Amino acid sequence: MxxxxxxxxxxxxxxxxxxxxxxxxxxxxxxxxxxxxxxxxxxxxxxxxxxxxxxxxxxxxxxxxxxxxxxxLQISLDEIVQIFQIRILLEPPAAARAAEMVTKHELAHFRELHGRILDAAAADDGPGTLQADKEFHLFLMGLAGNPRLTALDGELRNLVLAQGLVTIPSIRSSQDLADDRRGILDALERQDPLAASAAVREHVTRTARLLISGVCAKTPGLSSDAYLAKLDQLTKLRT
Amino acid sequence: MxxxxxxxxxxxxxxxxxxxxxxxxxxxxxxxxxxxxxxxxxxxxxxxxxxxxxxxxxxxxxxxxxxxxxxxLQISLDEIVQIFQIRILLEPPAAARAAEMVTKHELAHFRELHGRILDAAAADDGPGTLQADKEFHLFLMGLAGNPRLTALDGELRNLVLAQGLVTIPSIRSSQDLADDRRGILDALERQDPLAASAAVREHVTRTARLLISGVCAKTPGLSSDAYLAKLDQLTKLRT
DNA sequence: TCAGGATGAGTAGCATGCAACAGGTTACTC
DNA sequence: GAGTAACCTGTTGCATGCTACTCATCCTGA
Missing domain, CATH: 1.10.10.10 (Winged helix-like DNA-binding domain superfamily/Winged helix DNA-binding domain)
Structure with a gap:
């Protein structure tokens, strides 16, 4: 320190x-x-x-x-699910709005951030990847034009990061997450709100699933099923 | 004090x-x-x-x-819109979940809270109405089973209340808000998630519109149109 | 041996002292 | 008279002393 x-x-x-x-x-x-x-x-x-x-x-x-x-505080699995429930409510609509609003200039910045994530990941630079990922998300949320939403979501992300749970379980998962981001970027390039929303939702959900499975695997006698089911509890309805 | x-x-x-x-x-x-x-x-x-x-x-x-x-802090109209944008993302899904989960016992409590709102309003007891309304909302959000979401939403509500903007502009509006709550209660009684979601969304949106119009009316040269349009910006898509 | 109370170590919670600082006002210089 | 520097007032920011409290250990007495 x-x-x-x-x-x-x-x-x-x-x-x-x-x-x-x-x-x-x-x-x-x-x-x-x-x-x-x-x-x-x-x-x-x-x-x-x-x-x-x-x-x-x-x-x-x-x-x-x-x-x-x-x-x-040792965050409980329950709380992790709660946080991701909220993120799944907030981030997809914000991404949709971002896709509507994004300019050429901002797209270039997105590409650069995306490149930085890939580079850091390729170099096996954990903290660097995390930082670039953070900036990518912040920038994306920022485009929705609601600073308070951006701040709120950032705090929710921090809460999970504070747990040091960020060890990506496998190369495969890491690749999936990278693909997700690619999908988000594509949707932004096409200025397709629905696709952006879906891509972000997929990404957040996958992240949550990885975390939940990871924690359950480390904790004998804990089944991930109930937690995974709860994840979409608030968003399964088309309201 | x-x-x-x-x-x-x-x-x-x-x-x-x-x-x-x-x-x-x-x-x-x-x-x-x-x-x-x-x-x-x-x-x-x-x-x-x-x-x-x-x-x-x-x-x-x-x-x-x-x-x-x-x-x-004097909250700006922009920020009010931001807060309500977020509330419109959070509260309807929570209400839907609440409608799925609500028990007979909890319904009875809802009716009681609703009665207290009406009584306080009839007695022209502003703070009392506010307090009862707060409890009604808190209890509703609580049923969604996500304490963090409940706390978050409560804080957003506080932020607006802190402005002392709660002077309901007219009897008519006050009646509308009461009708909204009646609609929420009805949806809960029927355990109808979609109706509950729609009712809450209507209620929150109406509250926001009243506030925005109120502030604009008090501030010469400020048109409410842009702000009203922004309200649904994040939620207009069926994602 | 064991129960139960005394005691001590360590803690947060609050009050207060002191210094640094911002802003406005006054006084002084030119 | 104008401009500038000194100062005066009110404020926060931080350090520290003191008190009340929690918990664990030990000591006492049966």
């Missing part, structure tokens, strides 16, 4: 650093930490750490336990 | 009290306040107030300006 740089709000810096520490696995879910200890590790006082922890608690990443310390 | 009660976390209490003060119009959007002043009014020290303000800032209700104080 690095040290702080003066000039910027400490609370904000500490929030980011703690979030990064959790995402990177430096702080592990389920573990207990104390604000005092974290403050010492970061070389700041307890106050900004405490405030950062409260913000992270509001995000749902940690839980503050009175007089006991703070616990990095 | 009432005083605090011991035993519960001050920060949490202060957060709620400030939110309530904003919603009730006691603190007005656009106005400047200081943490010191608020702390004195509430009879607590600056720390819990400061922490509460940071949480409210994360919710998007206020902005903390360094060394200048805090400003209750």
């Amino acid at each position: 690095q040290q702080v740089t003066p000039g910027v709000s400490l609370t904000a810096q500490v929030t980011d650093m703690l979030r990064a520490a959790i995402t990177s696995g430096e702080m592990t879910p389920g573990e207990h930490y104390s604000a005092i200890g974290l403050a010492e590790r970061l070389g700041v006082s307890r106050t900004p750490v405490r405030e950062a922890l409260q913000l992270l608690e509001k995000e749902g990443i940690v839980r503050i336990e009175k007089n006991r310390g703070v616990r990095v | 009432q005083q605090v009660t011991p035993g519960v976390s001050l920060t949490a209490q202060v957060t709620d009290m400030l939110r309530a003060a904003i919603t009730s119009g006691e603190m007005t959007p656009g106005e400047h306040y200081s943490a010191i002043g608020l702390a004195e009014r509430l009879g607590v020290s600056r720390t819990p107030v400061r922490e509460a303000l940071q949480l409210l800032e994360k919710e998007g209700i206020v902005r903390i300006e360094k060394n200048r104080g805090v400003r209750v």
Whole structure:
């Protein structure tokens, strides 16, 4: 965990650093930490750490336990499903709108981002792939013209990423995800809202399925069927 | 603004009290306040107030300006539209799921809540109506079995309520909203997901239209057409 | 041996002190 | 009189002291 740089709000810096520490696995879910200890590790006082922890608690990443310390939340499979249920509600319509609105210039940027994902993946650069993927999604959501939606969705994605569950189970799955993105890009190029929506939905659903199966495989006695079924619970209707 | 009660976390209490003060119009959007002043009014020290303000800032209700104080954010019409765009994505599917899942017991509770809304409205009890309406919505969303979705949607609703824009423009509109709720209740009674979804969508859309028209009417030179059109932008497609 | 209470270590929650900073006002210089 | 610099007021940001609380351990007494 690095040290702080003066000039910027400490609370904000500490929030980011703690979030990064959790995402990177430096702080592990389920573990207990104390604000005092974290403050010492970061070389700041307890106050900004405490405030950062409260913000992270509001995000749902940690839980503050009175007089006991703070616990990095182990997100449950149930919650993963909840998050993806929401993402499946939000992202496909946003992608459809994006496909309607996208300009030539923005398409070029999409191609570049897509290239960066492929390059990073080819170079086996996990964090790089993740970062490029993040930017791809953010840019896509941004085109829907609803900044609040973009921010919201980004937070939901962060929540899952914070778990360090991002280890793609297999080459095959990784290839599938890449194909999905290709499909999204194609739909955007054709400015086809329905196709974009479907492609994004497919992509998000696949990501969710991979995560769910992965967690279930690691946890004996846990069947993925119920969770997989729940995924489409809110979206199975054509309302 | 009432005083605090011991035993519960001050920060949490202060957060709620400030939110309530904003919603009730006691603190007005656009106005400047200081943490010191608020702390004195509430009879607590600056720390819990400061922490509460940071949480409210994360919710998007206020902005903390360094060394200048805090400003209750005047939400723009654009942002109102954004919020309702999201709500229209989230609430109808949740209502559909709720209609599938609702039990007799829960239906009875719905009827009671609905009755409370009507009673409060008949008694011209604005805050009471609001509170009952809030509970009605929360309970409805809760039935969808996705607590995170419920919380998220509640926050979006709060954001609009925080503006004190809740003055229903006319008796007629108020009657329309009541009819909407009746429709939602009916759909639930029939356990008809499609009808519930449509009713909720109608209700949310109507609320949004009322707000948009209201704000435009109060702001000379502002046409509501563009904003109204944007409302359905993300949902016009059957994806 | 075991139950139960005392105790101590560690924690968060809150109050408060202090410094840095922004903005407006005043006073001073030219 | 105009422009600028000093200052004064009010504010947040952060550090730190103190209190109340939780939990685990140990000690006591039967």
